[in-house]
Amino acid sequence: MPDDATATPLDPDLLRRLLRAKDRMDAAPHEDWPVPRLARVSGASEAHFARSFRDAFGVPPHRYLLTRRIERATALLRDTELPVTEIAFRAGWNSLGTFGRTFRDVKGESPGEFRARARRAPFGLEQVPGCYVSAAHRPDLRISVSEKRRAERGR
Amino acid sequence: MSAGVGVVGVYVRDQEEALGFYVEKLGFRVHTDVGKGEYRWLTVQHPEQPSFQLGLFTPQPPTLDAATAQTVREIVAKGAMPPLVLVVGDCRAAYDEMRGRGVEFTQEPIDRYGSVDAGFRDPSGNGWKMIEARRTST
Numbered sequence: 001m002p003d004d005a006t007a008t009p010l011d012p013d014l015l016r017r018l019l020r021a022k023d024r025m026d027a028a029p030h031e032d033w034p035v036p037r038l039a040r041v042s043g044a045s046e047a048h049f050a051r052s053f054r055d056a057f058g059v060p061p062h063r064y065l066l067t068r069r070i071e072r073a074t075a076l077l078r079d080t081e082l083p084v085t086e087i088a089f090r091a092g093w094n095s096l097g098t099f100g101r102t103f104r105d106v107k108g109e110s111p112g113e114f115r116a117r118a119r120r121a122p123f124g125l126e127q128v129p130g131c132y133v134s135a136a137h138r139p140d141l142r143i144s145v146s147e148k149r150r151a152e153r154g155r
Numbered sequence: 156m157s158a159g160v161g162v163v164g165v166y167v168r169d170q171e172e173a174l175g176f177y178v179e180k181l182g183f184r185v186h187t188d189v190g191k192g193e194y195r196w197l198t199v200q201h202p203e204q205p206s207f208q209l210g211l212f213t214p215q216p217p218t219l220d221a222a223t224a225q226t227v228r229e230i231v232a233k234g235a236m237p238p239l240v241l242v243v244g245d246c247r248a249a250y251d252e253m254r255g256r257g258v259e260f261t262q263e264p265i266d267r268y269g270s271v272d273a274g275f276r277d278p279s280g281n282g283w284k285m286i287e288a289r290r291t292s293t
Contacts, residue, residue, distance in 0.1 A: 012232040015233050
């Protein structure tokens with residue numbers, strides 16, 4: 001489904017509270033963020049939270065969370081010597097297998113391959129605050145990972 | 156300073172609320188506050204940076220038409236305005252102090268790239284990164 005434009009005006013106060021849910025996921029993407037928890041942070045109803053979040057930020061909350069987890073895993077692979085298992089755990093996955101599969105689906109290469117490639121091509125962006133560099137390399141997931149998998153199988 | 160950037164503005168949802176935040180919670184000073192009627196020109200200043208003013212402006216008619224003002228309010232509330240960076244001498248101390256005053260932090264202080272940084276937002280949604288000044292001496 002394409003990300004259709006949201007023509008109806010959104011209540012800035014609600015958006016500000018939805019932003020709080022986004023900020024909380026940003027701060028701790030490795031934690032579990034079930035909808036009731038996110039709705040509570042936003043002071044929004046559970047029934048409307050996911051739709052409101054998508055209207056506000058263009059992606060459903062859990063796909064957004066996935067982009068942050070991949071971003072964190074990517075940064076840890078690039079910037080640390082931590083074993084991949086530890087990185088999977090720190091980025092919010094309970095299983096190395098799921099992490100590896102999801103990472104490959106999103107980035108098109110395995111965590112190990114990404115790490116080797118990132119080491120060969122340093123970013124050289126020391127003058128840019130680290131979080132902005134990291135955010136600029138966040139995956140742009142316009143479709144869900146399952147859709148992406150289906151599309152690739154169909155090729 | 157005779158030449159350089161003098162004022163950069165951020166959009167805020169409510170100037171009175173923003174004034175309270177930047178002055179009482181961040182320790183800025185009011186530089187200019189004029190025109191309390193329809194349009195209010197309000198700028199604040201970091202106490203150690205007299206050559207620079209941060210403008211706190213509301214998106215509203217007649218400067219912007221009503222529809223554009225609404226769009227800007229949405230953008231600000233979504234945290235989509237560009238990054239702002241506040242440089243401090245001691246990030247952890249500033250974090251403790253500001254947090255005690257009720258500043259909404261989005262990121263606790265983290266050591267990275269030879270410095271320490273934290274993140275907070277103003278009440279409107281403008282996102283600030285707070286970065287500890289790098290020690291240039293060895």
